[in-house]
Amino acid sequence: MTDNSEQRESMVFMQLKSRGINNQRILNTFLTIPRENFVPQNMKASAYLDNALPIGYEQTISQPYVVALMTQSLNPQKNESILEIGTGSGYQAAILSNLCKKVTSYEIIPQLAKFAKENLTKTNIDNVKIKNSDGSDLKENEIFDKIIVTAATPKIPQNWIKCLKEKGSLVVPQGNIDSQVLLKYKKKDGKLELLETSIPVRFVPLKGKEGF
Ligand code: SAH
Numbered sequence: 001m002t003d004n005s006e007q008r009e010s011m012v013f014m015q016l017k018s019r020g021i022n023n024q025r026i027l028n029t030f031l032t033i034p035r036e037n038f039v040p041q042n043m044k045a046s047a048y049l050d051n052a053l054p055i056g057y058e059q060t061i062s063q064p065y066v067v068a069l070m071t072q073s074l075n076p077q078k079n080e081s082i083l084e085i086g087t088g089s090g091y092q093a094a095i096l097s098n099l100c101k102k103v104t105s106y107e108i109i110p111q112l113a114k115f116a117k118e119n120l121t122k123t124n125i126d127n128v129k130i131k132n133s134d135g136s137d138l139k140e141n142e143i144f145d146k147i148i149v150t151a152a153t154p155k156i157p158q159n160w161i162k163c164l165k166e167k168g169s170l171v172v173p174q175g176n177i178d179s180q181v182l183l184k185y186k187k188k189d190g191k192l193e194l195l196e197t198s199i200p201v202r203f204v205p206l207k208g209k210e211g212f
Helices: 005-019 024-032 041-046 064-074 091-097 110-122 158-162
Strands: 053-056 059-061 081-085 102-106 128-131 144-149 164-175 180-188 191-201
Touching: 005 024, 005 064, 024 064, 024 091, 041 053, 053 110, 064 091, 064 144, 064 164, 064 180, 064 191, 081 091, 091 102, 091 110, 091 128, 110 128, 158 164, 164 191
Parallel strands: 081 102, 081 144, 102 128, 144 164
Antiparallel strands: 053 059, 164 180, 180 191
């Protein structure tokens, strides 16, 4: 096994720090999680490139900078329980798992749910629970501290707001199928309030009951 720590250092410096990711806990996490564990075998040489990569089934692992920006916006804390919609490769979940207590992540494509589980296991991560079902139609009993959505979302489903704690935040790429904006909401008096508008992004579409 080769150690890719130099590639990670360079990614953190050139792609993250230089673009304003300054939270040291987050930067340290990107230095420790091996991104090559979350891409298909034939993509390993490209794992540290400054872009999204295909993971099969017409889906992608997001660009490292976008993962970092969303993580910084979500601002995960050690004692928190976080919900992710759109597991994909499991890389975003792996990053979050190092920064909070536990992650629950929904993936609608069975093969990708399996891929992500394997990737997390080989990275020795045991505080991520992957659920293979439609994350736009949650039937959750649990109330989460924060929610992160990593698929393009047309309109926030009511079932997400329901399982978000009061004062909890939601980070989501929202817009139409071709372009979205990264938004951060906060739940106040049972409703979502827009807190931050960040950069334009292009995510794969949310599918399922409340998707595109
Ligand atoms: N966070 C991922 C990248 C997400 S790509 C990573 O770090 O690699 C978006 C993912 O959302 C895809 O895997 C897609 O299959 C999944 N997805 C799309 N609609 C969904 C839905 N309704 N419920 C759960 N997952 C969904």
